[in-house]
Each structure stands twice: as structure tokens, then as C-alpha cells.
Amino acid sequence: xxxxxxxxxxxxxxxxxxxxxxxxxxxxxxxxxxxxxxxxxxxxxxxxxxxxxxxxxxxxxxxxxxxxxxxxxxxxxxxxxxxxxxxxxxxxxxxxxxxxxxxxxxxxxxxxxxxxxxxxxxxxxxxxxxxxxxxxxxxxxxxxxxxxxxxxxxxxxxxxxxxxxxxxxxxxxxxxxxxxxxxxxxxxxxxxxxxxxxxxxxxxxxxxxxxxxxxxxxxxxxxxxxxxxxxxxxxxxxxxxxxxxxxxxxxxxxxxxxxxxxxxxxxxxxxxxxxxxxxxxxxxxxxxxxxxxxxxxxxxxxxxxxxxxxxxxxxxxxxxxxxxxxxxxxxxxxxxxxxxxxxxxxxxxxxxx
Amino acid sequence: xxxxxxxxxxxxxxxxxxxxxxxxxxxxxxxxxxxxxxxxxxxxxxxxxxxxxxxxxxxxxxxxxxxxxxxxxxxxxxxxxxxxxxxxxxxxxxxxxxxxxxxxxxxxxxxxxxxxxxxxxxxxxxxxxxxxxxxxxxxxxxxxxxxxxxxxxxxxxxxxxxxxxxxxxxxxxxxxxx
Numbered sequence: 001x002x003x004x005x006x007x008x009x010x011x012x013x014x015x016x017x018x019x020x021x022x023x024x025x026x027x028x029x030x031x032x033x034x035x036x037x038x039x040x041x042x043x044x045x046x047x048x049x050x051x052x053x054x055x056x057x058x059x060x061x062x063x064x065x066x067x068x069x070x071x072x073x074x075x076x077x078x079x080x081x082x083x084x085x086x087x088x089x090x091x092x093x094x095x096x097x098x099x100x101x102x103x104x105x106x107x108x109x110x111x112x113x114x115x116x117x118x119x120x121x122x123x124x125x126x127x128x129x130x131x132x133x134x135x136x137x138x139x140x141x142x143x144x145x146x147x148x149x150x151x152x153x154x155x156x157x158x159x160x161x162x163x164x165x166x167x168x169x170x171x172x173x174x175x176x177x178x179x180x181x182x183x184x185x186x187x188x189x190x191x192x193x194x195x196x197x198x199x200x201x202x203x204x205x206x207x208x209x210x211x212x213x214x215x216x217x218x219x220x221x222x223x224x225x226x227x228x229x230x231x232x233x234x235x236x237x238x239x240x241x242x243x244x245x246x247x248x249x250x251x252x253x254x255x256x257x258x259x260x261x262x263x264x265x266x267x268x269x270x271x272x273x274x275x276x277x278x279x280x281x282x283x284x285x286x287x288x289x290x291x292x293x294x295x296x297x298x299x300x301x302x303x304x305x306x307x308x309x310x311x312x313x314x315x316x317x318x319x320x321x322x323x324x325x326x327x328x329x330x331x332x333x334x335x336x337x338x339x340x341x342x343x344x345x346x347x348x349x350x351x352x353x
Numbered sequence: 354x355x356x357x358x359x360x361x362x363x364x365x366x367x368x369x370x371x372x373x374x375x376x377x378x379x380x381x382x383x384x385x386x387x388x389x390x391x392x393x394x395x396x397x398x399x400x401x402x403x404x405x406x407x408x409x410x411x412x413x414x415x416x417x418x419x420x421x422x423x424x425x426x427x428x429x430x431x432x433x434x435x436x437x438x439x440x441x442x443x444x445x446x447x448x449x450x451x452x453x454x455x456x457x458x459x460x461x462x463x464x465x466x467x468x469x470x471x472x473x474x475x476x477x478x479x480x481x482x483x484x485x486x487x488x489x490x491x492x493x494x495x496x497x498x499x500x501x502x503x504x505x506x507x508x509x510x511x512x513x514x515x516x517x518x519x520x521x522x523x524x525x526x527x528x529x530x531x
Contacts, residue, residue: 037451040435044449121447147481155480156451159487161465162475164451168461169468171454173477203470229465230472 003347006327010318012091012112012129016310019132023300024248026180026220026313028134029092030142033165033174034124034149035156041166042101042119050103050119057118061107066148067141069109072116077104083331086322092129095120114145121166122174124149133244135177135237142175143233162229172229177237179244182312184219184297185254186247192221195250199243203227218289218316223247259301270298278349282335283342288319292345307352318344358385362438384440432456493522 015027035041040049054076062074077085077098085099088106093115098104107116117125126145130138156164163174170176186192196206205226208216223243225236258266273294277283283291296312298304317323319341325332328340356364357380364380371377430439437449439457448454454461462473479487496519503512 035451040450041448043445043447044435044437143478146478150480150482155483157480157483158451158454158475160474161454162477164448164454166447166449168446168448168464171465172469172472172475175477227469227472229469230474230476232477234477 003344003351007314007318007348010091010323011314012093014111014113014129014131015313017131019130019134021133021248022131023309024182024251025133025244026131026182028130028132028138029176029178029180030128030135030138031176031178032124032126032142032146032163033122033170033176034126034146034153034163035122035165036124037154037156039123042121042123043166047103053119053123054103054105057105057107057116060152061116065109066145068111069114069145071110072107072114073110075106075108077101077106083322083325086320087326090317090320090322092127095125097121116149122170124153133179133248135179135241135244139177139233139237169226170228173231173233173236175228175233175236176224177233177240178222178224179240181221181223181244181247181251182219182293182296183221183247183251184293185258186251187216187219188258189254191250191254195247199223202239202243204240204243217286218293218312220289220293220316255297255301266301267298267303270294270301270303274298274304277345280342280345282338283319283345284338285319285321285341288341288345289316292316292319307349311348311352315345315348318348354380356380356382356385358382362441383444430457430460489522489525493519496522 019025019028036053039045039053042050058074061072064072066072075088077094080088085094088094089096089099091112093108093112094106094117098106098117098120101119101121103119105118107118108114113129115127117127126142126149128138128142128145130141158164162172165171165174183192186195199206203226205224207222207224208220223240225240227236231239273291277288277291277295292312292315295304295307296309299307299309299311318327321332321337324337324340324344327344328336332340354364356362359382362382362384365383366381366386368379368381369376431437432449432453433456434452435449437453437456439460442448442453442457465473479491496515500512500515500519503509503515
């Protein structure tokens with residue numbers, strides 16, 4: 001497979017579009033947890049119940065289309081190889097949990113903007129992705145998609161407690177709204193350390209790019225709501241919106257100050273990273289993440305020219321272990337991956353010139 | 354596999370006992386293990402899982418140390434649909450089905466309050482198809498609040514319009530019922 005063709009596979013179509021504040025906010029996601037009223041929840045359901053749900057989706061939604069979410073493909077998780085599962089996780093189309101769940105499936109739209117996880121912790125987990133900062137649009141679209149599913153499904157819903165979920169931390173709206181955000185200047189100036197506790201106090205969580213328990217690789221943070229009961233979806237999204245607006249403002253301010261006060265040091269750091277990416281023969285994933293983040297900052301600030309800023313999103317995905325093995329078409333050891341990672345990055349950068 | 358002792362809960366602990374060369378295998382649940390002294394309470398280690406479930410389990414150590422009567426009382430809470438007990442729920446931290454919310458109702462608000470900053474009531478989306486009646490109810494609530502405000506502000510003309518809207522909705526509701 002050529003690198004270009006491989007990249008086309010790797011980058012979800014929706015990721016190629018640009019969105020508002022795209023230089024700092026990478027993507028917006030809304031996730032809704034839903035369950036069937038009369039079915040036992042997946043954690044204790046038996047195989048027969050789970051297959052029933054799996055079949056229901058196969059019969060009713062395979063190759064169905066709704067709005068721009070066309071030709072939904074039903075992927076049976078247990079038919080996938082280990083590497084294929086990893087690739088879907090790295091594209092954020094499924095959760096790591098789903099790869100281990102019984103009779104699990106995912107319904108994915110052609111543009112990979114919608115993915116419905118089936119038999120995860122809840123029967124149904126709908127996820128919608130949008131490029132850039134588009135919380136309001138994302139919520140509106142998620143509601144429409146949810147209504148469309150509800151035409152055929154009796155949701156577990158209680159007048160007082162809202163949407164009933166397997167875990168008490170999701171009950172109510174069943175919604176997790178999150179934003180993926182690149183904050184190199186706030187990290188460099190250590191300002192982020194003061195901001196995270198403040199965000200936590202507002203009931204929002206700051207995590208690394210691959211969700212719970214992951215560190216903020218490459219200065220990319222994921223910010224999402226923790227509370228699901230007591231506030232409406234619109235209010236939660238509004239609060240998240242104002243937090244992210246503040247963060248974007250602060251990040252821009254920190255970038256400006258860096259350029260004004262330590263421009264030569266900043267340039268040095270950016271060009272060193274660029275050089276290392278262009279010439280390395282071995283590259284570990286955490287180093288790659290940091291270097292790519294620096295180069296992206298350089299592109300955003302106009303210090304590095306003639307390279308598209310999409311490169312960060314692309315390389316972050318391409319250099320993940322699953323994708324590297326998918327590209328090599330075999331299982332690789334950690335050190336083999338580091339060599340292939342370095343090669344891929346070098347080739348990707350030459351494609352630009 | 355069910356517990357050898359109570360024959361009710363699933364066995365989670367498996368012991369092999371060898372007395373005078375005679376091997377016996379014992380499968381019991383945690384509760385019976387404690388009652389029968391297979392497990393020593395004081396030597397229990399505190400695992401990460403305990404820490405997590407501790408979030409929902411406001412007084413796990415307290416409950417476990419109290420007498421059998423209380424055990425019996427708490428155990429009575431069992432979901433009739435999926436057979437999950439409140440104890441199971443506290444251990445796993447997850448509900449087994451939608452009906453569990455009803456079955457454990459009396460115990461849940463304190464848990465929700467802890468997890469959701471003091472909230473116990475949903476204030477968000479209502480399913481479009483299934484929540485038909487609820488939509489009318491919510492709409493009526495909003496109109497009544499509006500009406501009250503208009504009356505306080507002495508905007509009687511506006512208030513009359515809102516009052517008519519309420520009447521119309523109430524009629525619709527009754528028609529739907531008959």
C-alpha cells in the first residue's frame with residue numbers, strides 16, 4: 001500500500017474538513033448512552049439477549065442512511081483481528097472496552113462521523129464527531145440522530161431520572177460532551193497547571209487524548225463534562241463552550257507572549273523538533289507526540305511555512321501502534337514500531353514538499 | 354455457580370481445604386465466607402476496586418461489620434427482573450437493567466447526590482416519540498410559570514393569551530386520555 005493511500009484509509013473523512021478555531025480545537029464530540037427499556041443491560045445479560053440486540057441493529061440499520069450519515073456499516077467486533085480492533089480504537093470509532101465486550105458491534109457511517117457502539121457498557125452508545133469547535137451543532141445533530149433511532153426503539157427512560165444507564169455516573173442525560181484541544185503554549189508556560197483545577201471545580205474533567213487514565217500526549221487535552229444529572233444538555237454544552245472559549249483565548253495570549261518575549265528560543269525549539277522529525281531513524285511514540293506538537297505550533301505561528309496544519313491530526317493517528325502494524329500488515333515489536341514510526345514521519349514530511 | 358452456603362448468591366470465592374489428606378472444594382459468596390469465618394475481616398486488603406465502588410458504597414465497611422439482621426434487611430432489595438441485589442450493585446457499581454432503578458429506589462438518591470453534585474432529578478431531553486405526554490406536561494409547566502410572572506407584572510393582556518394556551522393544552526391532554 002502506498003503511504004498516500006494508507007493515509008486516506010487512516011484519516012476519517014470528517015477530519016479532513018476544517019472547523020471553527022481549528023488551529024487550537026481539533027475536534028468536538030457528543031456521546032449519548034441509551035438502553036432498551038425491556039432488555040437486561042450488557043454487563044449481566046446472557047449471550048442470547050446480546051445477540052438479539054446485535055441482530056436488531058443488523059436488521060434495522062445496516063446500510064441505512066440518515067442525513068449526511070450515509071450507508072451505516074455494521075461491524076461485528078469479534079470478526080476483527082487484533083490489529084483491526086486497535087485501528088478502530090485509534091480512530092476513536094470504538095472504545096477499548098468494546099473490543100473486549102461480548103456480542104459487540106459498531107454501526108459506522110461512511111464519513112465516519114457517527115459511530116453507534118452496540119453492547120458496550122450500555123446497549124447503545126451513539127458518538128458524533130465534528131471538526132473544530134462546534135458544540136452547538138454537534139448537540140443538535142446528536143439529538144436528531146437520537147430521535148431517529150428512537151423511532152424504532154423503546155428507550156429506558158424515567159420521568160424523574162431521565163435516560164437510565166448501567167453506570168450511575170451516566171444517568172440523566174446519558175451525555176458526554178467533549179472537546180479535543182491542542183494547548184502547547186499553555187503547557188510551555190506552565191499556565192495549564194493552574195487552569196486544570198479550576199476546570200475540575202466547574203464539574204468538567206481534563207484528560208489525555210485517549211480518554212480515561214491517558215496522559216496528555218503531544219499537549220492535546222480532552223475536556224468533558226462529568227455530571228449528567230440535574231442540568232440540561234444545552235446548559236452542560238453552554239458551560240463547556242465557555243470553558244473552551246476561555247482556554248482558546250488564554251492559549252492565543254500565551255502564544256503571543258512567547259513570540260514577543262522569547263521568539264528566538266521558541267523558533268529554536270520548533271526547528272529542532274522539525275529537524276528531528278525529518279531525520280530520525282528511531283522514534284518513540286511519546287517523543288513523536290511532543291515533536292509533532294511543536295511543529296504544529298510552528299505552522300500555526302507561521303514560523304514553518306508550506307506545510308499544512310492538518311499534519312498534526314494525521315501524524316497523531318498514523319503513528320499509533322495499531323496503525324503502524326496495519327501499515328506493515330503484521331505484528332511488530334516495540335522497537336520495530338519505533339523504526340517504522342520514524343520512517344513514516346519522514347516520508348509524510350517529504351510528501352508536503 | 355451458586356454459593357454452597359446460602360444457595361442464593363453467585364459464588365465468588367473458591368477454597369480448597371485439605372484435612373487429613375481429604376480434599377474438599379468450597380464455593381461460597383463473600384458474605385457467607387465472612388459469616389463462616391473463611392475470611393478474616395481485619396486482613397482484608399484495600400484494592401483499587403474497593404476504592405472505586407466506595408464511591409457508591411457509602412458505608413461498605415460499616416454495613417459489613419454490623420449484625421446479621423441488617424444483612425438480611427439490605428439483601429431484601431433485589432431487582433425482580435434481573436435478580437441483581439443491592440449488594441451486587443454496590444460491589445459492581447453498575448445496574449443490571451432499567452428495573453433496578455425502581456427496585457433500589459430508596460437507596461439511590463444519596464448515591465446520585467454524591468456523583469452528580471447534589472442533583473437527583475433529570476432536567477434534560479425527553480424522548481421524542483415515547484415522551485409524548487411528558488412533552489405536554491413540561492410545556493404546561495413552562496406556561497404556568499410564564500403566566501405567574503405575567504400576572505405579577507400586571508401584563509394581563511399577555512396573561513390571557515397564555516391562559517388560553519394552557520386551556521388548549523389541557524383539553525388536548527384530556528382528549529388524548531379518553
